[in-house]
Amino acid sequence: MEVFLKLPNEVEIIQPAVDFVYRWAVENGLGEKEAEEFATAFDELITDVVLFAFEEKGEFSVFLKSSLSQLEVTVQELGEPFDPERHRYSVERFVREGNFDGAGFEIIRNLADDFIYIYKGRAGKEFRIIKYIKHRHITQMLPEEKLKAEPEKAVGYQISPVSEEDAEDIARLIYRSYGYTYPKEDMYYPDRIVKAVKEGRKFGVIVRTDRGEAVGYFAVIKMPDSNIGEVGEVVVSPKHRGKGIMKMMMKALIDMARSKGLYGLFGEAVTVHTISQKVNAKYGFKSTALVLGFFPYAKYKGFEHKQQRISVVIDFLPLVERKEVKVFLPDPYKNILKKIYRNLGIQAVNMPVRKQPALKERSKIDLQINYRFSVAVVVVGRYGKDFFSRLDKKIDSLKKKGIKGIYIDLPLDDPYTKEAAEQLIERGFIFSGLMPLFHKNKDHLRMQMLTESIDLRWVNIFSDMAKKIKRFISRQIKKRS
Amino acid sequence: MEYHKTDQMLFVKLKSDLTYPSVKKLETLVNVEDIESLVIDLTEAKIVDSEGIRFIYTVMKEGVQITLVNPPYIFDKIVDILKLKSYMKDLKIVREERR
Known part of the structure; x- marks a missing residue:
């Protein structure tokens, strides 16, 4: 179950918000002690947001997401720049000077199974607290x-x-x-x-x-x-x-x-x-x-x-027949994508872009992180003027967090994908393939960036189409190196 | 929050968690009342956070004897995380049956 809350930065909101997160955590599978830990980490985070993120009145967003094995709370706000890494707690400093700076983040780091901070520039900051659900093996x-x-x-x-x-x-x-x-x-x-x-x-x-x-x-x-x-x-x-x-x-x-x-x-x-x-x-x-x-x-x-x-x-x-799709294929990938479509029994009509579309101010980007596998999938819902600045910051944060594989899914029904893919190539992304109907029932182009090299000789492939894709990727890797 | 004062002892029963909002109220009380000891009943609190710990430590340092009744499980854990155990030896803890 996913929950979205928009909250004002008022002290009175802290207790009811923490109560809600605690109950939600228990309902979604955490034991009482783990739920207390999760709620305490959340309390530390939103107390900090309420007290320090804004000079005046502001709002922040809370997303709660549960899967079979973990709970995740994401807090997003548009307040002033802040980096928790620069605020490290020291007991000696506290006892000596009464300076309690960094105590809240020290608690979050210890109580959460994972804690991630993403600075998104003009789009604000994002904090994620993850707690694993303990089940019996x-x-x-x-x-x-x-x-x-x-x-x-x-x-x-x-x-x-x-x-x-x-x-x-x-x-x-x-x-x-x-x-x-x-x-x-x-x-x-x-x-x-x-x-x-x-x-x-x-x-x-x-x-x-x-x-x-x-x-x-x-x-x-x-x-x-x-x-x-x-x-x-x-x-x-x-x-x-x-x-x-x-x-x-x-x-x-x-x-x-x-x-x-x-x-x-x-x-x-x-x-x-x-x-x-x-x-x-x-x-x-x-x-x-x-x-x-x-x-x-x-x-x-x-x-x-x-x-x-x-x-x-x-x-x-x-499982449903699609004879033809009208898509915007990036030039460097248009031939291989057409082949993949053809192999699926679909005629891909590559739509021309005569005039670059006017972008909205804000992009819609969903970030799915699998901490256990050290991978992240960025799903683009809509391009905005802030797309690359936000993406660059996300990639930077993910790399710092030790994420090994970053994948990005671009909607092929959006004309800006042609331009976006070329810019992603410049940023070090390479082709991965077509993800048919993968998000919101739309086809997406997947591109990938790895922080560890993969020896393709040990990547065993069966189908002719997969072999073509592998050769295409191999050429790109060679070209880059 | 319910509270009453007997001689120099202030007894507070929290109806919420010991976090920033309740700490602000407690600070006001402690500043107004002239006390030597403070008893905080945490039976209904499910969490204590860094603000709660900072408050306890600071008040103790000012010479007030503090007794916590039924602190939640997380209390000891937070004290450990913040490495404050050895600095809070004078803290009294009473454990009764929690609800």
Whole structure:
């Protein structure tokens, strides 16, 4: 659940705002102690904003966002410039001089699991406080021998839609099949699976043997800002592979997605091996992008691969027919984008820009940060005159925070994307690919910037289209270096 | 906030958190009243922040004996974070059953 509040910088607002954030944190999965910590960090931040951010009356915004594993509160304000790094607390200074400067930020840094500060120039300042939700890992719930017990071969299998009651079996299945190497950590926590199913964030199928043991699971995670879903979670128990379970599940899942009215499905197939890419291709998915270093390094059992961040191929399956799209393709990418569209069965009409559009004052930019994976996706909703100044500051803050991969999604229905992409190239971004219907049901161009280099020789690709994209990216990297 | 004074002791029962808004009220009270000891009942407070800690430390330094009744869990944690434990040895803490 997401909440947006606009608050005046008045002392009287502090207590009710903190009360609300505390209750919201408890309702969204934090234990009472963690909620107290989260609310205290928030209190420190808004007290500082109320007392010091403005010379006169002002307003600040609060965004509350919860996911399966974490809560995030973002405070934005247009007050005077301020850098928390320059205000470090010292107990000696406090005791000696009574100077308590930096105490609030010291508390925030200690109580939050992550704290990020972004100075956005004329667009103000942004502070984010993140707290992880503590759930019980499947290994804390069941003994090792029970977790590892592999169901024996079966005569028949039954498939059914996933319900909340299946959560523990799914977590066991993931652990049994992948050990600790499955990249989506939420899958090891039955409570998070329950929450996701209950809130409708995902739907899927589970396959059981005729003795009722779970041996297969496949789910679609719905995108929060678009009517498409990710075929993001899949597992088949090792002894039951090669029995057509995967096929059964994929067919059921595509049918479910159609019946729910989704416009498309996509997969983020890792490039440590090509197995997932081959499965996607078999079911009609088409490669549209190569996202470099999207996941942190993890060892994949049975595969030789380099110790570097893991790249993914975006494979997309359209569920509604689009014969033609009118888009604004940046010159350096127009040919490759047309090829990607054609591969999806879509004719891309590249619209000319005769006159540069008049930009509004303020841009609409959404920043999605995954702290665990050290990546951030910047989604452009609308270009404004402040676009590059805000973007540069965001990038600067993200780099300082140690974010390894920065990706930016530009709307292809906006004529300014042609200009924006060229300026992003100058700033060090390179091509990633097409993200069909990814935000607000619109196609986006994804560009990427990595702070660590990726050895493309270890990025394994299956489809012809993905190979073309990889070659295109490789040429760009060489050109840059 | 409820409060009453007996001899030189001021007893305050907070109906909110011990944060900036309540600290401002407490400072006014302490400045007006001539006291030797201050008891703050925090049974209904869920958080204490840096402003609350600064207030307690400052008042103690001025020679007032402070007793906290039922401080929330976060209190000890904040004192630890700010490395003030050794400077607040004279602080009395009474723990009763919290609501």
